[in-house]
Every structure is written in C-alpha cells, then in structure tokens.
Amino acid sequence: METFLVGGAVRDTLLGLTVKDRDWVVVGAHPQQMLDLGYTQVGQDFPVFLHPETREEHALARTERKSGSGYTGFTVYAAPDVTLEQDLIRRDLTINAMAQDAKGNIHDPFNGQQDLEAKRLRHVSAAFSEDPLRVLRVARFAARYANLGFHVAPETLTLMIDMSVSGELSALTAERVWQEWHKSLTSERPDVFLETLRFSGALHVIMPEIDALFGVPQPEQHHPEIDCGIHTLLVAKQAATESDDPEVRFAAQLHDLGKGTTPKEEWPRHIAHEKRGIKLVKQLCHRLKVPNSYRDLALIVCAEHTNIHRAMELKPSTLTNLFDRIDAWRKPERVEKLVTACRADSRGRIGFEDNAYPQADYVLACFTAAQAVDVKPIVTAGYKGADIKAELNRQRAEAVASVKAQQVTD
Structure with a gap:
C-alpha cells in the first residue's frame, strides 16, 4: 500500500x-x-x-x-x-x-x-474524448492560467471540436455546465473560458445565445471592434478587472444578448436590443439552472445598461423610477453592481479600456441622496395610502435633482 x-x-x-x-x-x-x-x-x-x-x-x-x-x-x-x-x-x-x-x-x-x-494544456490520451465534461474543464483551465501564458494544445483543441460536433455535449447536465461556468467566473480571465468554448464549437451547443453574437456588427464609431461577440469577450475581460464579484462578471457577459436577434436588415443598429435580451437571459438561465441572484442581476444589467450610460441626461424622476424598477430600496447593493457592470461594458471596447466613466459615481451619488429621504415625516404630515408613495417619489426626485444641479455646477 x-x-x-x-x-x-x-x-x-x-x-x-x-x-x-x-x-x-x-x-x-x-x-x-x-x-x-x-x-x-x-x-x-x-x-x-x-x-x-x-x-x-x-x-x-x-x-x-x-x-x-x-x-x-x-x-x-x-x-x-x-x-x-x-x-x-x-x-x-x-x-x-x-x-x-x-x-x-x-x-x-x-x-x-x-x-x-x-505552458501547454494537452490531453493525456485518446480516452479524453470519452468524457464531454472535459471540454468545459479545459476551457476553465485555459481561463485560470491564461495570465501565465497557457494555451490549449492544437491536438487537444481538435479533439474538443470533434466532441462538440459528435453530440456528446448534450449529455451534460445543467448543474455541471453551470459549475464549470461559475468556476471560470472566479478565474483571472473569464473571457478565455468563453473564447475557448467558441473555438471548440462548444459555445454553440451549450450557450447558443452568446454564440449568436459573433459575426453580428455594431456601428464602428461606437464599437471599433465592430463584432458583438468580440465586444462581449472584451467586456468579460474588463469586468474581471473591475470586480471580483462573480455575479457582476456573469451579468456583464450577458448584457448584449438581444443584439444576437437583431434582424440583418437593421444592422449595424440594434434598436430595443435591451428588451429582446431579457427573454434570452431568462431562457439561458432557466436552461442551465443559474442561481436566482445571478439571473436577477443579469436581467437588470441587460434591461438598464443603456439608461446607465446616459444617466446624466435622464430626468431626476426617470432615474428615481429606475431605482424603483430594480428594487434598489430593499436591495441597495444592486446599484453598485449595476454601474460596475455598465462601466465594464463601456470600457470593453478597443481603445476605451482606460476611459473615465463618470456615470458610475453620478448614479451612486443620486441613489445615496434619494435613499436618504425619510418616509416618516411624509406620514406625519398626513399623507395616506398611495399619496405616501407619490410624495416619497417626488422628494426622492428632488434629491436627485440636487445632485444633478451640483454636477452641472462642477
């Protein structure tokens, strides 16, 4: 022994x-x-x-x-x-x-x-192809050790491609797929996980909603990288530098799913992609049994990221309503997670990596001001029923307006 x-x-x-x-x-x-x-x-x-x-x-x-x-x-x-x-x-x-x-x-x-x-990730034997989970494991190891310079050996990638084509990946349970994806979210380079899955053909099988983004163009003046899929990889990489929170990293990866369903005749514009993306986020999260907290933040980022990008242009009441929609009063941590994912989106573009993103501080300041409004004096003043909520919203909007005015002054 x-x-x-x-x-x-x-x-x-x-x-x-x-x-x-x-x-x-x-x-x-x-x-x-x-x-x-x-x-x-x-x-x-x-x-x-x-x-x-x-x-x-x-x-x-x-x-x-x-x-x-x-x-x-x-x-x-x-x-x-x-x-x-x-x-x-x-x-x-x-x-x-x-x-x-x-x-x-x-x-x-x-x-x-x-x-x-x-710095080579190479399979031990031909028996590698007998276990479809290994395709995801290799992608995860590629993400974990990317910053050390590791790469997938060409012969191993060939096996992974064959496995993706064979249909073996369909035998993977949602729980095992999510487990590997989640582990990649805590790695140095979550984008490499997605990229490796794409090169192997597995992304098309396991996460077709993300795979559909590749080959879809965006306006070059806003997105020098043009391709929506490449943008998603850049955002995934940027999110890992912006936050250690795997929920933020996950949400950042799914923020643009709606662009994968934009009719070709509308390219490179993507009108209402936020709304179309919501259905796809729900679909993907349901299929892979993604935890609710991850799903909920991904839905928020998908729906609201363009509003956060133009937050300084929004009316105070509009921004207050956004805080309502994301249930920020009960879950205030969502605001910072949202703006962090949006900052990763903004910086996840070629040449924009180090750009300032003042919207994040502005939104956080507005939320802090609105959150400080106390409902007790409103009740004491005699407001009842729905009028309490209406007056509370009005005062919160006033608080946001003060922050906005200060921002203009500065």
Missing part, C-alpha cells in the same frame, strides 16, 4: 501557486484496509475515503472503461492490482496527471512537467 499526492496540488506546487486542496490516490489497497486504518468511506461511484485526521480525500487507484453516454457512462474498477500509471492515464490533462510520493519524488509518466514549462 502506497499513497501519492495527485492532481492539482502537484501541478500548482510546481507552478509556485498556493495549493488550496490536496487529493491523494492509494495504490495497492482494498476498501477494508482503509476502513481498518480509520478512514471513512464517502464515495458512491468508486471508493473514496476521508483521512481520519486531515479529512482529505484518498481515492483507491482505479481504471475507467466507457460503457455508456455522457460523463457518467463509465465502469470503474478499483482494486489493489491497479497501478499508479493506470490511474493517472485516465485523467484529463498531462499537467493534472502527475503524482508525488512520500519522499517528494514526482511521478510524471505523461510529461506533464514538460507541458507546464511549455
């Missing part, structure tokens, strides 16, 4: 990165041995055990054989005669197929260290 540190912990240690989780593989053992040593079994599909002290996962070395469709269609064999190399060869990428023994020696049968040095 021998225990090896495997996967991400070995990879990130070699990259000089902080290791968050440690996974282990046990070679030469059977389940009863693990139980006798005080381990707790938790794996249902294959033998996985928790260490009695560290609670870190220890999996018995295993092999997998394709026996059905999708990423769950595998027959697992875990027994003492399974070797370390047999266990490692079933993994997705060479940089994830390394192990470290108790003496600190690295076992690297598939040249993962060489690929780390070359």
Whole structure:
C-alpha cells in the first residue's frame, strides 16, 4: 500500500501557486484496509475515503472503461492490482496527471512537467474524448492560467471540436455546465473560458445565445471592434478587472444578448436590443439552472445598461423610477453592481479600456441622496395610502435633482 499526492496540488506546487486542496490516490489497497486504518468511506461511484485526521480525500487507484453516454457512462474498477500509471492515464490533462510520493519524488509518466514549462494544456490520451465534461474543464483551465501564458494544445483543441460536433455535449447536465461556468467566473480571465468554448464549437451547443453574437456588427464609431461577440469577450475581460464579484462578471457577459436577434436588415443598429435580451437571459438561465441572484442581476444589467450610460441626461424622476424598477430600496447593493457592470461594458471596447466613466459615481451619488429621504415625516404630515408613495417619489426626485444641479455646477 502506497499513497501519492495527485492532481492539482502537484501541478500548482510546481507552478509556485498556493495549493488550496490536496487529493491523494492509494495504490495497492482494498476498501477494508482503509476502513481498518480509520478512514471513512464517502464515495458512491468508486471508493473514496476521508483521512481520519486531515479529512482529505484518498481515492483507491482505479481504471475507467466507457460503457455508456455522457460523463457518467463509465465502469470503474478499483482494486489493489491497479497501478499508479493506470490511474493517472485516465485523467484529463498531462499537467493534472502527475503524482508525488512520500519522499517528494514526482511521478510524471505523461510529461506533464514538460507541458507546464511549455505552458501547454494537452490531453493525456485518446480516452479524453470519452468524457464531454472535459471540454468545459479545459476551457476553465485555459481561463485560470491564461495570465501565465497557457494555451490549449492544437491536438487537444481538435479533439474538443470533434466532441462538440459528435453530440456528446448534450449529455451534460445543467448543474455541471453551470459549475464549470461559475468556476471560470472566479478565474483571472473569464473571457478565455468563453473564447475557448467558441473555438471548440462548444459555445454553440451549450450557450447558443452568446454564440449568436459573433459575426453580428455594431456601428464602428461606437464599437471599433465592430463584432458583438468580440465586444462581449472584451467586456468579460474588463469586468474581471473591475470586480471580483462573480455575479457582476456573469451579468456583464450577458448584457448584449438581444443584439444576437437583431434582424440583418437593421444592422449595424440594434434598436430595443435591451428588451429582446431579457427573454434570452431568462431562457439561458432557466436552461442551465443559474442561481436566482445571478439571473436577477443579469436581467437588470441587460434591461438598464443603456439608461446607465446616459444617466446624466435622464430626468431626476426617470432615474428615481429606475431605482424603483430594480428594487434598489430593499436591495441597495444592486446599484453598485449595476454601474460596475455598465462601466465594464463601456470600457470593453478597443481603445476605451482606460476611459473615465463618470456615470458610475453620478448614479451612486443620486441613489445615496434619494435613499436618504425619510418616509416618516411624509406620514406625519398626513399623507395616506398611495399619496405616501407619490410624495416619497417626488422628494426622492428632488434629491436627485440636487445632485444633478451640483454636477452641472462642477
């Protein structure tokens, strides 16, 4: 019986990165041995055990054989005669197929260290194509390590394209797709996740609403990048520099979905794309079972981003009504999230990356002023029923007007 540190912990240690989780593989053992040593079994599909002290996962070395469709269609064999190399060869990428023994020696049968040095994401074996989830995993790793210069190996991208065309991706559950997407939102470069999915053909299958944006033009004077899909990638990249909040990053990626349904005869203009986008955001979020908080912010940004861009031109009452629509009085955090996503939209254009976006501070100042209006004096003054709300809105609009007047003066 021998225990090896495997996967991400070995990879990130070699990259000089902080290791968050440690996974282990046990070679030469059977389940009863693990139980006798005080381990707790938790794996249902294959033998996985928790260490009695560290609670870190220890999996018995295993092999997998394709026996059905999708990423769950595998027959697992875990027994003492399974070797370390047999266990490692079933993994997705060479940089994830390394192990470290108790003496600190690295076992690297598939040249993962060489690929780390070359900044290359390369599949271990042809068995890669048996698991459709790996297309999304590679895209996520590409996003995670993009700033380190990593790229997908051409031969691996070819396999991913073949998998996208084969129809295997349809076997992925909404939960697994969202899990990978969500992880990409916390990476350094969420845009690379989308870009890699597009290059592999998976974006068309999994997120057709986003894929439809590519090839759709916009007015060059406002969008030097012209293509709506390229703009979306630029906004996704910019949002990651503007905010660590995955909800903001997600909303920024979906803000322009409506442009993908603009009739060609109307190109490059996109009148009422905000309204058309709402249906698409709902459709995508429902299909992939996106959490409500993510969906709700995405709907707000989709519907209101052009209003925020021209906020300084809006009447005080119009801006107050916008705060009403997004339920800002009960959920004030939405205002900052909205303007942050809109700032990413504005800066997510070629040559606009460092431009000022005074609309953000202006909207936040207006909201702070409007929020400070107290309803109690209105009630004390004798207003009743609907008149309370009307007077409250009037005073809030007055507060916004004061901010607007100050802005003009400045």
